Amino acid sequence: xxxxxxxxxxxxxxxxxxxxxxxxxxxxxxxxxxxxxxxxxxxxxxxxxxxxxxxxxxxxxxxxxxxxxxxxxxxxxxxxxxxxxxxxxxxxxxxxxxxxxxxxxxxxxxxxxxxxxxxxxxxxxxxxxxxxxxxxxxxxxxxxxxxxxxxxxxxxxxxxxxxxxxxxxxxxxxxxxxxxxxxxxxxxxxxxxxxxxxxxxxxxxxxxxxxxxxxxxxxxxxxxxxxxxxxx
Amino acid sequence: xxxxxxxxxxxxxxxxxxxxxxxxxxxxxxxxxxxxxxxxxxxxxxxxxxxxxxxxxxxxxxxxxxxxxxxxxxxxxxxxxxxxxxxxxxxxxxxxxxxxxxxxxxxxxxxxxxxxxxxxxxxxxxxxxxxxxxxxxxxxxxxxxxxxxxxxxxxxxxxxxxxxxxxxxxxxxxxxxxxxxxxxxxxxxxxxxxxxxxxxxxxxxxxxxxxxxxxxxxxxxxxxxxxxxxxxxxxxxxxxxxxxxxxxxxxxxxxxxxxxxxxxxxxxxxxxxxxxxxxxxxxxxxxxxxxxxxxxxxxxxxxxx
Numbered sequence: 406x407x408x409x410x411x412x413x414x415x416x417x418x419x420x421x422x423x424x425x426x427x428x429x430x431x432x433x434x435x436x437x438x439x440x441x442x443x444x445x446x447x448x449x450x451x452x453x454x455x456x457x458x459x460x461x462x463x464x465x466x467x468x469x470x471x472x473x474x475x476x477x478x479x480x481x482x483x484x485x486x487x488x489x490x491x492x493x494x495x496x497x498x499x500x501x502x503x504x505x506x507x508x509x510x511x512x513x514x515x516x517x518x519x520x521x522x523x524x525x526x527x528x529x530x531x532x533x534x535x536x537x538x539x540x541x542x543x544x545x546x547x548x549x550x551x552x553x554x555x556x557x558x559x560x561x562x563x564x565x566x567x568x569x570x571x572x573x574x575x576x577x578x579x580x581x582x583x584x585x586x587x588x589x590x591x592x593x594x595x596x597x598x599x600x601x602x603x604x605x606x607x608x609x610x611x612x613x614x615x616x617x618x619x620x621x622x623x624x625x626x627x628x629x630x631x632x633x634x635x636x637x
Numbered sequence: 638x639x640x641x642x643x644x645x646x647x648x649x650x651x652x653x654x655x656x657x658x659x660x661x662x663x664x665x666x667x668x669x670x671x672x673x674x675x676x677x678x679x680x681x682x683x684x685x686x687x688x689x690x691x692x693x694x695x696x697x698x699x700x701x702x703x704x705x706x707x708x709x710x711x712x713x714x715x716x717x718x719x720x721x722x723x724x725x726x727x728x729x730x731x732x733x734x735x736x737x738x739x740x741x742x743x744x745x746x747x748x749x750x751x752x753x754x755x756x757x758x759x760x761x762x763x764x765x766x767x768x769x770x771x772x773x774x775x776x777x778x779x780x781x782x783x784x785x786x787x788x789x790x791x792x793x794x795x796x797x798x799x800x801x802x803x804x805x806x807x808x809x810x811x812x813x814x815x816x817x818x819x820x821x822x823x824x825x826x827x828x829x830x831x832x833x834x835x836x837x838x839x840x841x842x843x844x845x846x847x848x849x850x851x852x853x854x855x856x857x858x859x860x861x862x863x864x865x866x867x868x869x870x871x872x873x874x875x876x877x878x879x880x881x882x883x884x885x886x887x888x889x890x891x892x893x894x895x896x897x898x899x900x901x902x903x904x905x906x907x908x909x910x911x912x913x914x915x916x917x918x919x920x921x922x923x924x925x926x927x928x929x930x931x932x933x934x935x936x937x938x939x940x941x942x
Contacts, residue, residue, distance in 0.1 A: 445892070468840075495838035498905045500897045611788075611826065614840040618863050621841075622907050625895025629882065 432571035436635035438624035477547035494539035496614025499624035501637035510540030523552030673697035680735035724753030736767035757786035766799035781820035782810035860909035864916035869903035
């Protein structure tokens with residue numbers, strides 16, 4: 406008897422669409438502190454960018470975006486989700502990082518509502534529209550993915566890798582770096598993202614929003630940088 | 638859910654907020670579990686602020702109030718007769734500043750964290766600031782020694798018209814081998830709610846030498862000392878942030894100073910350095926600018942003895 410042809414899970418294509426680094430959320434104009442490190446000469450080539458990206462994944466993407474996605478998936482009520490939104494917004498001390506979250510969050514919500522509408526996503530969008538929530542791309546992504554039934558590890562891995570890809574595209578333009586060098590950095594980031602997916606699932610609530618002083622200062626200093634390619 | 642390494646977890650945010658509403662210490666731990674507690678209610682009486690209720694227990698004391706100028710601001714000094722925080726020690730400090738009252742709280746000397754082999758040391762602060770009240774929280778530096786783990790959680794619930802200035806300097810203690818930076822982990826968490834709404838969640842983790850790229854630029858770079866200042870006050874605006882930056886930038890030799898506006902309104906200032914003196918000078922200059930501009934006060938001179 407011939408085997409049943411396997412179908413792709415229904416969530417796969419919406420997930421691919423939402424995690425496409427070309428998704429028009431404005432990520433191409435946010436360096437999230439990278440530009441300060443470029444300006445200081447700390448990031449100047451493939452190796453130094455790969456190091457920066459590793460640190461960024463381990464600190465910001467794991468403790469803020471990644472843990473936010475997990476907590477959103479664990480939220481049983483809208484109130485719990487709104488609390489995650491509030492903590493995520495409040496934990497971004499550098500003004501440009503807060504603003505980046507709000508701007509990209511609004512775009513991600515619009516797109517996700519078009520790609521994968523659900524009552525949960527509409528509820529979050531309404532809370533953002535009313536000002537009860539600030540909005541953040543990680544949370545819009547998480548709510549959409551939860552409604553689609555995406556397993557947590559896949560939801561985390563696709564979001565984190567998409568964020569790493571956007572930052573790498575920005576580094577290719579900003580350093581500048583060759584396209585092949587960018588792809589090598591991304592391939593090397595596979596392991597870092599896989600580790601991050603596991604790490605996010607072992608963290609406690611007290612780890613939410615944890616940041617590191619050097620990264621935070623770079624993100625603050627960007628506000629006063631004169632010649633800038635990026636909004637953050 | 639698998640929790641991260643520390644044996645005693647700091648209570649989750651939601652629980653901390655809930656316990657603020659009840660007079661009992663609640664889920665932060667029973668009173669008997671604290672190595673030291675201090676509770677201070679400050680109110681304004683006849684033009685001067687003064688403690689109208691104070692209580693201490695265990696290894697925390699408070700010196701008699703004094704007044705550094707004619708503003709009516711009262712200054713209290715917290716002392717830890719034991720001289721240091723040890724593993725498993727948990728301290729609780731509760732402050733209530735009544736409407737219109739004005740409190741400067743400092744410490745007699747640096748807070749030292751020694752080896753905490755099995756269990757980290759913790760300090761919990763719960764602060765309530767009434768309408769038009771003011772708190773300057775200016776402790777001496779935190780010094781963490783070899784194999785020390787420390788968690789500090791400060792929860793502030795303030796009226797939108799209250800004024801908060803809080804500073805912190807974190808320094809590594811010396812190891813016997815003359816090296817720096819041998820503590821295991823420092824967590825500093827500040828939760829500031831305005832009118833019951835969480836506005837600032839400042840959550841720093843410094844964990845040297847644990848396999849994380851801690852010496853990388855994202856953590857401390859080549860620096861060893863961290864200074865932090867949070868200001869939440871309706872008068873904060875971008876002009877003030879620019880003025881503070883202009884004042885402090887010349888004192889920042891390593892280019893590791895960041896100033897940013899918070900919702901609130903408020904501002905956050907972070908600096909990295911290789912010395913406590915430089916950070917004290919920077920934070921002191923910032924505090925003095927605020928004291929002069931908002932309160933007409935002279936530069937702060939804490940006569941410690």
